[in-house]
Amino acid sequence: MNDVDVVVVGAGVTGLTAAVRLREAGLDVVVLEARDRVGGRLLTETVDGVRLEIGGQWVSPDQTALLAMIDELGLTTYPRYRSGESVYIGRDGVRKTFHGDAFPVPAETAVEIKRVAAELDRLAAQMDPLVPWDHPLAVELDQMSFAHWLSSQTSDQEARDNIGLYIGPAMLTKPAHTFSALSAVLMAASAGGFAHLLDADFILDRRVDGGLQEVPLRLAARLEGLVRLSTPVDQISWDGTSAVAGGYRARHVVLAVPPTLVNRIRFAPALPPVQAQMRQHQSFGLVVKLHITYETPFWREEGLSGTAFSPYALVHEAYDNSNEDVAGDDRGILVGFVSDVRADALLALDAGTRREEVLTSLAAYYGPGALSPVAYYESPWQSDEWTAGAFGTSFDIGSLTRYGRHLRTPVGPLSFVSSDVAGLGFQHVDGAIRMGEAAAAAIVEQR
Numbered sequence: 001m002n003d004v005d006v007v008v009v010g011a012g013v014t015g016l017t018a019a020v021r022l023r024e025a026g027l028d029v030v031v032l033e034a035r036d037r038v039g040g041r042l043l044t045e046t047v048d049g050v051r052l053e054i055g056g057q058w059v060s061p062d063q064t065a066l067l068a069m070i071d072e073l074g075l076t077t078y079p080r081y082r083s084g085e086s087v088y089i090g091r092d093g094v095r096k097t098f099h100g101d102a103f104p105v106p107a108e109t110a111v112e113i114k115r116v117a118a119e120l121d122r123l124a125a126q127m128d129p130l131v132p133w134d135h136p137l138a139v140e141l142d143q144m145s146f147a148h149w150l151s152s153q154t155s156d157q158e159a160r161d162n163i164g165l166y167i168g169p170a171m172l173t174k175p176a177h178t179f180s181a182l183s184a185v186l187m188a189a190s191a192g193g194f195a196h197l198l199d200a201d202f203i204l205d206r207r208v209d210g211g212l213q214e215v216p217l218r219l220a221a222r223l224e225g226l227v228r229l230s231t232p233v234d235q236i237s238w239d240g241t242s243a244v245a246g247g248y249r250a251r252h253v254v255l256a257v258p259p260t261l262v263n264r265i266r267f268a269p270a271l272p273p274v275q276a277q278m279r280q281h282q283s284f285g286l287v288v289k290l291h292i293t294y295e296t297p298f299w300r301e302e303g304l305s306g307t308a309f310s311p312y313a314l315v316h317e318a319y320d321n322s323n324e325d326v327a328g329d330d331r332g333i334l335v336g337f338v339s340d341v342r343a344d345a346l347l348a349l350d351a352g353t354r355r356e357e358v359l360t361s362l363a364a365y366y367g368p369g370a371l372s373p374v375a376y377y378e379s380p381w382q383s384d385e386w387t388a389g390a391f392g393t394s395f396d397i398g399s400l401t402r403y404g405r406h407l408r409t410p411v412g413p414l415s416f417v418s419s420d421v422a423g424l425g426f427q428h429v430d431g432a433i434r435m436g437e438a439a440a441a442a443i444v445e446q447r
Ligand SMILES: Cc1cc2nc3c(=O)[nH]c(=O)nc-3n(C[C@H](O)[C@H](O)[C@H](O)COP(=O)(O)OP(=O)(O)OC[C@H]3O[C@@H](n4cnc5c(N)ncnc54)[C@H](O)[C@@H]3O)c2cc1C
Pocket: 009, 010, 011, 012, 013, 014, 015, 032, 033, 034, 035, 038, 039, 040, 041, 042, 054, 055, 056, 057, 058, 059, 231, 232, 233, 234, 256, 257, 258, 261, 265, 289, 379, 381, 386, 387, 389, 390, 391, 392, 417, 418, 419, 420, 427, 428, 429, 430, 432
């Protein structure tokens, strides 16, 4: 048995940030990681000769913890390609092009979108995303689905479908009837306001040169061999003063894994009932991230930015994701997303039919050129046992107020963190860094 001050379980950004900060404070740390690589939900990989961001990739201006980390690690960023017109397909099925973030919807729908968005922003401004259960309307909002809340706000179907898209399929990656209005307000508050989620140029602003996985790779490099790969932790025994995990005895164990995976570990003694109950009410959303590569970014020649949206299309959003940072790579890459119930249906098809359906959906935005890619890839997070969904986890209806205040409560020597329990940066890399730093600070304070 090896003795250390802290065992960190999970070498995603949360765990690696915690480990680096603990080490800087002079503590003896080891990181145990189930996979044979670091980065968790961040993976930059070359597939069929194309460098792809299989997991997270975008950075927005409000994500100050991530931006500071990018600087600290000596990384640089570049803006997502966005010159030209965007495409929107509305309820009437008609394809329209537009500039800016206001969709070309009927005038009365535009008024309703603006009004309901302002109401969401007002509710978000009343919330500290770290403690959403303290919102003045927390119980009321947590007891109704977001779909129900939207119906109570406007009778305009296209306005509801658009606002619903931004929080449902595009963010929590669940249908709007399966999570609460409070969870929707949390999503908005954690991003600094709903207006930010509506503005693709803000929320999907920049990319990291070399890929976002450079963040965990460089953090791991700072730990100089203290990360043990291919070391899944399946059992933790603990008492009031220490814990044993993966052959290490430590005064603290930081479980830097998604809440759904905490439940796969056997604890001896068992965690208090509220802990086990709570995590049965948190679940991953489902979204298939699609990477489609073309000989050239043909849409640019037609004056299109590559940005496309439709609450009514299989691929509900898509962007130009060409690798601007790779010298000499002139290929055009589109990234698209198929979410929740549409993803269920897509994943039930065979590979050839899936590809055909996706390309047909893209052709409705970009024209027939979209039907002839040189490479096609679907990120497989839903079938990866160390994630099992995407992008992150969220609570079912009523559970944020019922359990939320236990989310970050340590149990004896055990603490529980990941981007899924963040306030600012919830479900994002920014939140992972904030949670990793907070977990480390709490341990250092107890020294
Ligand atoms: C497709 C996709 C797109 C995304 N897009 C963006 C984006 O553009 N911008 C953004 O900011 N965020 C994005 N995200 C979210 C972002 O990637 C995550 O919020 C963040 O990476 C989570 O970091 P984490 O360390 O909290 O958790 P994870 O990355 O999940 O890390 C947890 C680690 O723990 C390990 N682990 C789990 N169980 C055990 C165990 N029992 N023993 C040992 N190790 C274990 C896992 O293997 C993993 O390495 C995206 C995510 C996905 C999947």
